[in-house]
Amino acid sequence: MPRYGMVIDLKRCYGCYACVMACKVKNYSPPGVFWARILKGERGSFPNTVRQALPVLCMHCENPSCQEVCPTGATQTLDNGIVIVEKDKCMGCGACIMACPYGARYSVEEWESYFPEGLELSPYEEFAKKAWEEKRGIGVATKCDFCRDRLDTDSEPACVEACPANARTFGDMDDPESEVSILIRRHRGSVLNPELGNEPKVYYLEPR
């Protein structure tokens, strides 16, 4: 059984938001929900400053704090390392949203339109709303699941496929010969806020 993880090369990412849009289109997420998102950060002090884009998604941690606080057992780690929310077990208490230091979880009270007030949902939105309600649910915690339905058909997650700069690599972290393992080893991949002890399975390669 593979143990999935992702490597994001910060040297390649220029913050184009293609991953954000691919995620939204694939998962029909409503306004305000960003399972894949981009943060902008900086380093140094004027005039020697560098600006950097940081793609953030669920880190599918080895020690997920969201799973620890979940009172119902709705948040689970699958054998392949993907952390999921079982919507039928989630009561929507929000504890996991508060426990995730990466802000990767969202709860939706209503699937609202992207368009101005007063307009009805467009046919695409109607479809998206129905798909969201059936698959993700209303009033429950939702998050990135590494597009696990695509993995069943040997496809990569939508954000990986959409990245025009090839900044994202997805694969089996238990296989020492996989591309993700090689990249992490060769470029000393690091994780976000390692001091928290969550042990994320999303690694970042330093920008030079």
Next chain:
Amino acid sequence: MDPKVEGQIQTEWRWLIAIYLFLGGVGGGAYTIAAINSFLGEALEPSTIVGLWISFPALIIGSLCLLADLGQPTKAVLAGMKPGTSWIARGFWIISIFMVVAMIHTWLALFGNAGESLLRIVAVVGVIFAVSTMGYTGILLGASKGITFWRSGAVPIVFVISAIVTGHFAIMMGLVLLNTPEALEALRPMAAEAAALVVLEVLAIVFFLQMASRHPDPRESVERLLSNKTFVIGYVLGGLVTPLVLMLLLYREMVGTDAGTILAMSGLGAALGLMGGLILRWGVLRFGALPTLNVAGFEFRRVARPKEPKPEIGLLPPQ
């Protein structure tokens, strides 16, 4: 970190959770005081009876607030499934057992003919669960790794002390409403206890905010909390300073000793103290800032972006 730009704060837990934490504290605090009185053989004192009367309804109403806040309230029965790791699940069991014990104690003390030894046993068991409930309301926040402001070990201390203070004020309010000669007699000594408890809460809150100010993310929470008018006026001035002054005036007999003055001062002080307890919890919840993310020497601060109103149909957004 640019101090001019506000960081993002949590929006998931709002007023209903603040009320839940507040009423859990009031129930636990009022019961603890009543149970200690009962243990000391003062089972029929007005403050004991009022404390017992308050605790169970406070817990029930608080739990209903939690239920109303859930995204899927019909699945609330699943809340106790993972007590091994989840503080919400532990809280579910702690509060459920506490409610049953509080109900049994109230029934035995007021309507049953239970002996003193049985009441004492029930009181000891009840106090264990009451203190656990008060502590749980703080530990629940401390277990949230995503909000560094709440991670401080001082949060449960503040919440336990505030729970006892609000429980005490709730009993005083009950005595004011009872308005009997015995209740009136109990109010003055209770004012002295209330003043001492408020001083303890002031020390605890200063310690908590001082601890939180040591790191950048929780420091932002502290700064925003202390610059919020509702918190400063409602909690610091209204919920701590004013009740403290009123209780001291009442105890030192620096105002009239007629029944009307005692009732008015006690009622006002208790009401303000209770309001302060609620605003404290609201403020601590409201200003929980999300942590700054860092990797490879870069800091990525999540910046607050107020939700912009949707444009009206036919109008282009302003350039």
